[in-house]
Amino acid sequence: MSASEPVLSVRNLTVEIGTRRGTARVVNDISYDVHRGETVAIVGESGSGKTVSALALMRLLPEPPARVGGRVLLDGVDLLRGSERELCRIRGHRIAMVFQDPMTSLNPVLTIGQQLVEPIRLHLPLTAGAARDRAVEMLHLVGIPAPRHRLDDYPHQFSGGMRQRVMIAMALACDPEVLIADEATTALDVTTQAQIVELVAGLQDRMGMAVVWITHDLGVVAGIADRVAVMYAGQVLEEAPVDALYEDPRHPYTTGLLASVPTPGIDRPHRLFAIPGLPPDPVALPPGCPFWDRCAVRGEPRAEFTPQPLRPVGSDHQVACSCAGPAARHG
Amino acid sequence: MAESTGPLLAVEDLRVRFPVRSTGLVRRHSGEVSAVDGVSFAIGRGETLGLVGESGCGKTTTGLALLRLVEPSAGRVAFDGTEVTTLGARALRALRRRMAMIFQDPYASLNPRMSIASIITEPLEIHGLHRGRQHRRRRVGELLELVGLSPDYGNRYPHEFSGGQRQRIGIARALATEPDFIVADEPIAALDVSIQAQIMNLLEDLQDTLGLTYLFIAHDLAAVGHISDRVAVMYLGRVVEVADRAALFEAPRHPYTRALLSAVPVARPQVERRRDRIILGGEVPSAADPPSGCRFRTRCPVVFDRCSVVDPVLARQQDGHQVACHHWPGIA
Amino acid sequence: MTDDPEDRATPGAGAPIAEHRTRTRETIGILLTNRLSAFGLVVMGLLIFTAVFGSMVAPYDPTSVDIPARLSGPSLDHPFGTDNLGRDVFSRVLAGARVSFQVGIVAVGISLTMGVVTGLVAGFYSGAADAVLMRAMDMLFAFPAILLAIAVLAVLGPGITNAMIAIGIVYIPIFARITRASTLVVKEELYVRAARSVGASDLRILRRHILPNILAPIIVQTSLSLAFAILAEAALSFLGLGVQRPTPAWGRMLAEGRDFVNQAPWMGIFPGIAVFVTVLAFNFVGDGLRDALDPKQKSVIESRGRAV
Numbered sequence: 001m002s003a004s005e006p007v008l009s010v011r012n013l014t015v016e017i018g019t020r021r022g023t024a025r026v027v028n029d030i031s032y033d034v035h036r037g038e039t040v041a042i043v044g045e046s047g048s049g050k051t052v053s054a055l056a057l058m059r060l061l062p063e064p065p066a067r068v069g070g071r072v073l074l075d076g077v078d079l080l081r082g083s084e085r086e087l088c089r090i091r092g093h094r095i096a097m098v099f100q101d102p103m104t105s106l107n108p109v110l111t112i113g114q115q116l117v118e119p120i121r122l123h124l125p126l127t128a129g130a131a132r133d134r135a136v137e138m139l140h141l142v143g144i145p146a147p148r149h150r151l152d153d154y155p156h157q158f159s160g161g162m163r164q165r166v167m168i169a170m171a172l173a174c175d176p177e178v179l180i181a182d183e184a185t186t187a188l189d190v191t192t193q194a195q196i197v198e199l200v201a202g203l204q205d206r207m208g209m210a211v212v213w214i215t216h217d218l219g220v221v222a223g224i225a226d227r228v229a230v231m232y233a234g235q236v237l238e239e240a241p242v243d244a245l246y247e248d249p250r251h252p253y254t255t256g257l258l259a260s261v262p263t264p265g266i267d268r269p270h271r272l273f274a275i276p277g278l279p280p281d282p283v284a285l286p287p288g289c290p291f292w293d294r295c296a297v298r299g300e301p302r303a304e305f306t307p308q309p310l311r312p313v314g315s316d317h318q319v320a321c322s323c324a325g326p327a328a329r330h331g
Numbered sequence: 332m333a334e335s336t337g338p339l340l341a342v343e344d345l346r347v348r349f350p351v352r353s354t355g356l357v358r359r360h361s362g363e364v365s366a367v368d369g370v371s372f373a374i375g376r377g378e379t380l381g382l383v384g385e386s387g388c389g390k391t392t393t394g395l396a397l398l399r400l401v402e403p404s405a406g407r408v409a410f411d412g413t414e415v416t417t418l419g420a421r422a423l424r425a426l427r428r429r430m431a432m433i434f435q436d437p438y439a440s441l442n443p444r445m446s447i448a449s450i451i452t453e454p455l456e457i458h459g460l461h462r463g464r465q466h467r468r469r470r471v472g473e474l475l476e477l478v479g480l481s482p483d484y485g486n487r488y489p490h491e492f493s494g495g496q497r498q499r500i501g502i503a504r505a506l507a508t509e510p511d512f513i514v515a516d517e518p519i520a521a522l523d524v525s526i527q528a529q530i531m532n533l534l535e536d537l538q539d540t541l542g543l544t545y546l547f548i549a550h551d552l553a554a555v556g557h558i559s560d561r562v563a564v565m566y567l568g569r570v571v572e573v574a575d576r577a578a579l580f581e582a583p584r585h586p587y588t589r590a591l592l593s594a595v596p597v598a599r600p601q602v603e604r605r606r607d608r609i610i611l612g613g614e615v616p617s618a619a620d621p622p623s624g625c626r627f628r629t630r631c632p633v634v635f636d637r638c639s640v641v642d643p644v645l646a647r648q649q650d651g652h653q654v655a656c657h658h659w660p661g662i663a
Numbered sequence: 664m665t666d667d668p669e670d671r672a673t674p675g676a677g678a679p680i681a682e683h684r685t686r687t688r689e690t691i692g693i694l695l696t697n698r699l700s701a702f703g704l705v706v707m708g709l710l711i712f713t714a715v716f717g718s719m720v721a722p723y724d725p726t727s728v729d730i731p732a733r734l735s736g737p738s739l740d741h742p743f744g745t746d747n748l749g750r751d752v753f754s755r756v757l758a759g760a761r762v763s764f765q766v767g768i769v770a771v772g773i774s775l776t777m778g779v780v781t782g783l784v785a786g787f788y789s790g791a792a793d794a795v796l797m798r799a800m801d802m803l804f805a806f807p808a809i810l811l812a813i814a815v816l817a818v819l820g821p822g823i824t825n826a827m828i829a830i831g832i833v834y835i836p837i838f839a840r841i842t843r844a845s846t847l848v849v850k851e852e853l854y855v856r857a858a859r860s861v862g863a864s865d866l867r868i869l870r871r872h873i874l875p876n877i878l879a880p881i882i883v884q885t886s887l888s889l890a891f892a893i894l895a896e897a898a899l900s901f902l903g904l905g906v907q908r909p910t911p912a913w914g915r916m917l918a919e920g921r922d923f924v925n926q927a928p929w930m931g932i933f934p935g936i937a938v939f940v941t942v943l944a945f946n947f948v949g950d951g952l953r954d955a956l957d958p959k960q961k962s963v964i965e966s967r968g969r970a971v
Contacts, residue, residue, distance in 0.1 A: 045523035159614055160386075189385035189550065191611050194594035198610060216524055219553070219596025223603035242600045260528035261598045262557035271535070272557065274528035278493050398860055427862035439853035444875040453871070454861035504861065 005076075006033035007210050008057075008095070008178045013070035015049070015056045015234075024282040027053045028234040029070070032227075034178065037204065039211040041221040041242075043257075044231035047279055050214045053231075054180050058097055059087055074178065093123035096171035098164070100183035105167060106155040112139075112166055113151035116173060123174045138169040142199060161192035165199070172203060179204075182214045197224055218261050222246060227316075230254050233280050233290035236310065240317040250319040252298075253291045289321070299323050337412065338373035339512055339544045340397070345370045345406035347389070347396050351619055364619045366392040368568035369406070371645065374512075379538065379545040381559030381576070383552055383591070387615060388565040390548050391435075394514040397546070398430050399423060410512065428458045431505035435517035437497035441489040447500055448485030451475070454507040474503040479533060495526035502533065512544045519554060531558055552595045556580050564588045567626045568618055570645055573653040584654045587627050625657070633658060693955035700951020706944035714764040717757035725750060725758040725911045734927045744929035746919065752929060755911040756937050762912040763941065766827050766896040766905070767889045773831025775885060778838020783869055785839065786846025797843065800836040808833045808891075809898055816904045826905040830895045834888050841884050845877035852876070879956035883949050890945035897938050913938050 015027035027049040034040045044050040055061045057072040059079060072079040074095060079087065099105045107115060116135040120126060126134060132151070139147035142165040155163060164184065171179055181200065185193040197220060204211055213224055221228055222242065229239045230251065238251040249255045259273035277294040280286055292298050299322055310318040347367040367389040374380045384390045395401045397408055399415060408415040410430060418426060434440035441450055448471045455461050461470045472482035478499040489497055498518060505513055515534065519527040535558060537543060549555050555562055556576060563573040564585065572585040583589045590609040597603055611630045616622055622629050628638040637657050645655040695701045713720070729749035737744045743752035781800065785793040803811070815829035849855065855872050863871075899905035900914030908915070913934040920931030 045525060161614065190552070190594040190596075191385060191590060193596075194608055194610055197596075198608070217596065218524070218598040219603075222598050222600045223596050223606075246598065246600050257524055258598060260525050262528075262531070262553045263597060263599075272528040272531055274532050275525040276529075278495070278526075395856075400856055400860055424862040424864070427860060432857070432860040434853055434857055436853055440857045442854040442858070442872050442876070445871070453858065453863065457862045457864075457867070501857070504857070508861070 004035060006035050006073075007075060008034040008212070009071075009073040010053075010057060011071040011073065013053055013056060013072065014068070015052050015061065016067045016069075017052075018065040018067075019283060022283045025285050026234050026282050027056060028285075030229075030231070030234075030236045031070075032229050032236065032239065034210040034212055036177070036210055037208045038226045039204065039213055039224055041225035041228045042212060042214045042231055043216065043218060043221055043228055045216055045279065047233075047282065048231040049234035049282075050231045051182055054097070054182050054212065054214055058091060058095065058180065060091075060097075089123070092119045092171075092176075093174045094176055095178040095180065096174070096176040097180040097182065098167050098171050098184045100186050106163060108155055111152050111154055112158070116151070116166070116170055119170060120173050134173065135169075138173050139166070141172070141203065142166070142169045143195070144169070161188055161195065164188060164192075164196055168196070168200065168203075172207070172209075175207060176209055178210045178212065180212045180214070183216070184213075185220065186215065186217070193220070200224075218258060230257070233285060234282060235290060235320065237291065237321070238317075238319045239310065240314070240319075244314060244317050248314070248317075250313050250317070251291075251321050252295045252323070256294075256296070297323055339376045339378075339411055340374045340546075341407075341409040342373070342393075342397065343371050343407045343409075345393065345396060345408060346404045347392050347401055348404040362619060364617075365568050365621070366618060367396060367403075368618075368621075370565070370568075370570050372563050372570060372573060374544055374546060376511075376544055377538070377542050378561065379547055379559045381555035381562040382546060382548045382565060383550065383555045383562060384565035385550060385591075385615065387567075387618065389568040389618075390550075390565050391516055393565070394432070394516050394546060394548050397514060398427065398432055400432070424457070428454070428460075428508040429510050430512045430514070431508070431510040433498075433501055433505050433513060433515040433518045436521050437494050437501055438521070440501050441497055443489055445488075446485065447471075447475075447487055447489070450489075450500065451485075451503050451507055454504060458508055460508060470507070474507055475500075477506065477537070478503045479529075493526075494522050495529055498522060498526075498530055499533065502530075502537070506537070506541070509541075510543075512546075514546045514548065516548045517550070518547075520549065520551065527554070534558065552592060553597075564591065567615060567621055569626055569655065570653075571627065571655045573645070575651070578650070578652055584648075584652060584659050585627075585656050586631050586633050586658075590630075590632070625655075690952070690955045694948070694951045697951045697954065699947045700954075703944040703947030703951065706940060707948055710760055710941055710944065711764070713757050713760040715761075717760055721751075721754035721757045723751035723754040725754040726909045734923065734930075736927070737929055743933040744927060746916070746927070746930050747923055750911075752916075752933050755916060756913070756933050758911040759913040759916060759934060759937065760941075762823070762906055762910060763893045763896060763938075766823065766830065767892040769827040770830035770892045770896070771834065771885060771888045773828065774834035774838050774888060775881070777831070778835045778840075779842045779874075779881060781835065781839040782842025782844075783846055783873065786843035787850055787865070787869060787873065789847075793843075796839070800839045803832070804836040804840075809895060812895060812899060813902070813904065816899065821904040821907065823906050823910070826896060826899050829899070830892050833895070834891065837888065838881065838884060841880050842877060845880055846873055849873050849876045879952075883953045883956065886945055886949035886952055890942040890949070893945070894938065894942050 011031050013027055013030050017024045017026055030053060032040060042050045052061065056066070056068045057079060061068060068080060070080065074090065079090065082090070113132065113135055116138065117131045120131040120134050121128070135151060136147045139150060144150055144162060144165055158166060185196050188196060200211065201224060213221070215221060225242045227239065228242050228245045229236045230253065231237070232253050238245065238249065238254045245254065246258065249258055256273060256275040260275060262272060275294050280290050280293070286292070310320045313319050345367055346365065346369055348363045348365050351362055351364050370393055372380065382390045382393065392401060396403045397415070403416050406416065410426065413426065415426065448468070451471050451474055452467045455467055455470060461467050468485070471485050475482045475484055480496060480499050489500070492500065518534070519530050522530060531554065534545070538545060547555060547558055559576050561573065561575050562579045563570050564587065565571065566587050572579065572583065572588045579588065580592065583592050590611045593607065593609045609632060613630050616629055624639040624641055625643050628634045631638065641657070643655045643657050645653050646660060647653050648659060694704060727750065729745070731749065732745050733747055733749040735741060735745045741751050741753065743756060746752055781796050785796040812829040812833050815832055816825055819825040819828065850873060855868055858868050858872050896905055897914030897917065900912045901918045903918065906912035906915055916934040917931050920934065923930050
C-alpha cells in the first residue's frame with residue numbers, strides 16, 4: 001500500500017505557541033505519510049505535542065498565540081495554505097476528527113439528530129429528509145440501538161461509550177478520506193474501549209479511510225496500527241511498522257516506554273523499568289537530543305544539532321538517535 | 332505493635348447507599364443507589380489486594396467507606412480487630428493515623444495554598460507527632476527523601492511540581508504518620524506511562540521497607556496484575572471474583588473477568604492480532620435499578636435461565652478461588 | 664538498558680516547572696498592567712495617605728469658623744473656597760476622607776466577619792443550618808440597602824457609630840452568599856477529602872483548607888463593598904443620620920452645600936467629586952482584582968505553555 005500516493009502527507013510541521021514565559025516549541029519539524037486504508041498511530045506522553053500537531057493540521061489552533069509552519073498535503077492540496085472557506089469545506093467532509101472527551105464535545109442543548117444532520121447537509125447535496133436518513137444509517141453503523149428513535153435524544157441521555165459512538169458517527173457521516181482520532185478511547189472503560197476500537201477497525205475495512213490514531217496507550221496501538229510514530233518533546237523520535245517498533249525498538253525512549261508497561265499476569269512480577277526524570281520544558285528546549293537527560297545509553301557529549309534528523313535503520317524504519325546504529329540493538 | 336494472626340482488614344457485607352433525586356423541575360421520584368452492595372474481602376498483613384472494575388462499579392466508594400470518608404450504610408469493617416463502622420468521631424480520627432489514602436488526581440489532592448512542608452506536616456500536627464519545629468522539619472525532609480524527592484522542596488508549592496512529583500508528595504503525606512494500611516485509589520491513572528512505572532516501583536519499594544498493606548484500586552488490569560498479591564474484581568457494586576493474581580490472570584472463572592481480561596490491550600502486536608476478544612454487548616445497567624438475579628446476566632455470554640432468578644453468592648472453590656457465578660457453584 | 668535504572672526523580676530534570684514567585688507580587692503586577700485598576704490603585708493610595716495624614720497637610724483647621732471669609736470662591740488661600748461659616752472646604756474635604764474611610768473600613772469589617780462566618784457555616788454544613796442562615800440572609804437582602812440602613816438607624820438612633828453598624832449589617836448577605844457559594848465548591852475538592860483522611864477536624868478544614876482557597880472572591884468583594892459603604896455613609900450623612908455636626912463628612916458637606924448651590928456651588932462640587940473619585944477608584948481596583956485573582960484567566964496564560 002505504500003506504493004501509492006499518500007492521502008495525507010505531513011511535511012516539516014512545526015507549531016510554536018507564545019506564552020508569558022516565552023515561546024513554547026510544541027511541535028518541532030515532524031513529517032509522516034498516511035495511505036488509504038492505513039492506520040498510523042502517533043504515540044506520546046502528555047506534552048509530547050501529539051494533540052497539538054493534530055489540531056494544527058486541521059487548522060484548529062487559534063493563531064495567534066500559535067504559529068504553524070510546514071505543509072499538510074491532503075491529496076496534494078496544502079491545508080495550511082487554504083482559505084478559511086476552503087477549509088470549512090474540507091473539515092468534517094474529507095478529513096474528520098474525534099476528540100478525547102465524549103462528555104464535552106457534544107453540544108448539550110441540541111439533539112443528537114440536529115448535531116448529526118448539520119454537517120451532512122453542510123457537505124453533501126442532500127435534502128433534509130435524506131440527511132436524516134443518512135444520520136440514522138450512521139447511528140446504526142456505529143451500533144446504536146433503535147437509531148431512528150435516539151435521533152431526538154439529547155447528549156445527556158447517552159452514556160460515555162454511546163456518546164463516543166455518536167462522535168464517530170458524526171465524523172464518518174460524510175465519508176472522510178482521513179479520520180483523526182485523538183485519544184478517542186482514553187476516557188472509556190476497557191470493555192467499551194474494545195468495542196470502539198473494533199468498531200473503527202470494521203468501519204475502516206468497509207470504507208477504506210486512512211486513520212491517524214493519537215494515543216499514549218501502547219496496548220491499543222499494538223492492536224490497531226500499521227505504522228507507529230513515537231513523539232517526544234514535539235519531535236518524532238522513531239517511526240516504523242508496528243511489528244518492527246515493538247519487536248525491535250531502536251530509540252532508547254521507545255525501548256524505555258515499552259519496558260515500563262506492565263504486562264498483566266505474565267510470570268512473576270518483575271520490577272518495572274522506569275524512565276527517570278521528566279520531559280523537557282517546551283519553552284526551554286535543550287539543544288540536541290531532547291531525551292538526552294533521561295537517556296540510559298546516551299553518547300558523550302550531547303549532540304548539538306536540533307532536531308536530530310531521522311535516519312533509516314531498517315526497511316521503512318527510521319530513528320532519531322545517533323547511538324542507535326543499524327546493528328545496535330537495545331532491550 | 333501487637334502481632335495478631337488474623338487479617339489486618341476484614342470487610343463483611345459492606346454496603347453504601349446514596350440517595351438519588353431525579354433531576355428536573357418537579358421531583359418525580361427519589362430512591363437510592365447502592366454503589367456498594369454487599370462487598371466482603373480480607374487483606375492480610377503486608378499483602379496487596381488489587382480491586383479492579385470499570386467506572387461506576389463502586390470500587391472507589393468501597394475504598395472511601397473503609398476509612399469512613401463516606402459512611403457505610405451497613406456491614407462491618409474490622410481493622411486489626413477494631414470495628415471501624417461504629418467508632419465515635421475521636422476514635423475514628425485516632426484510627427486515621429494508622430490508615431491512609433492516596434488519591435487519583437495529584438493535581439486536586441494537594442491544597443494549592445499550602446507549602447509542601449505544611450501539607451506533609453498536617454497529619455503530624457493533627458496527631459501530635461514529632462513535636463517541635465526542628466523535629467517536624469527533619470521529618471518532612473525524611474519523608475521527601477523516602478519518596479524520591481529532594482528534602483529541600485518543603486518551602487515550595489504544589490503548582491511548581493509535575494503530576495508524578497505531586498503524587499510523590501501525596502504519598503509522603505500518607506506515610507507521615509507511619510500507617511499500617513494504605514488505600515491507593517487509582518494512584519497512577521492520571522500519570523503518563525513512564526511516570527506510572529516510577530510510582531508503581533516506589534509503592535513496591537515502600538511496601539518492602541515499611542511493611543505496608545495496600546488496597547490498590549484501579550481500572551487498569553495490567554497495573555493491578557503487576558502489583559497485587561490477590562485481586563478482587565467488582566461489577567455493579569459487587570465483588571464477582573477474588574483469587575491469587577496468577578490464578579486470576581491465567582484462568583479467570585467469572586465471565587465478566589474473562590471479558591475484562593480479554594479487552595485489556597497488550598503492548599505486543601502479535602499477541603493482539605491473535606487474540607480472541609470477548610466483546611461484551613450492551614452497557615452496564617444502572618445501579619439504581621439493577622437486574623434481578625445475577626447482576627451481570629444482561630451482558631453475560633453464558634447466561635442461562637437460573638441467572639435471572641437466583642442471585643449467585645461469592646462461593647469459595649476448592650482451590651481458594653472465589654467466584655460469584657452459577658457456573659461455579661463452589662464447595663458449600 | 665538492563666541495569667536497574669535510577670528511578671527517583673532526578674533533581675536536575677525534576678526541578679520545579681516555574682520559578683517561585685509570591686502570589687501577592689504577581690497579583691499587584693497584573694493589577695498594574697491594567698490601566699484602570701492602576702489608576703484606581705494610585706488614587707486609593709492618595710486617599711489612604713489623606714485619611715491618615717490629611718490633618719497635617721490641611722492648611723486650616725477644618726472646624727475653625729471665619730465668618731468674614733464666608734462663601735468666598737476658590738482662590739490661592741482657599742483652593743476649594745469656603746463654606747457658609749467661612750471654613751476651608753479643601754481642609755474639610757481632606758478631613759472628610761478620614762471619616763469616610765473610618766466608616767467604610769469598620770462597616771465592611773462588620774459585614775466581612777459576620778458574612779464570611781455565616782457563609783462558611785451554611786456552605787460547609789448545608790442542611791438545616793444552611794436553610795436557616797441563608798433564609799435570614801435573604802430577608803436582609805430583600806430590603807433596598809439604604810432603606811434598611813435608615814431603618815436600623817431609626818432603631819439605634821443617628822450617629823457615626825450606629826451608621827457603621829447599620830451599613831455593616833446591610834452588606835452581610837453579600838459576603839455570606841459569596842462565601843457560601845465558594846465554600847460549596849471548595850468543600851468538594853479532593854484536598855479537603857485528603858485532609859479528612861489524615862484525621863483533620865471540621866474547624867481545621869474550614870481554617871486551613873477552605874478559607875484560604877475562597878479568599879479571592881472575598882477580597883474582590885471587600886474592595887467593591889468599601890465603595891458601597893463610603894457611598895452609603897455619604898447618603899446617610901446627607902440625610903443627617905450619620906456623622907453629626909461639626910465633624911466634616913462628605914455627605915454632610917453635600918447636604919449643607921445644597922442650600923447654597925447658586926451662591927457657592929464649590930461647597931457641594933468638591934465633596935461630590937471626592938465621593939465620586941473614591942467610589943470609582945475602589946470599583947476599578949475591585950474589577951482589576953477580579954481579573955488578577957481569577958484562576959481561570961491565569962491558567963489560560965499558564966496552560967498555553969504546556970498545551971497537551
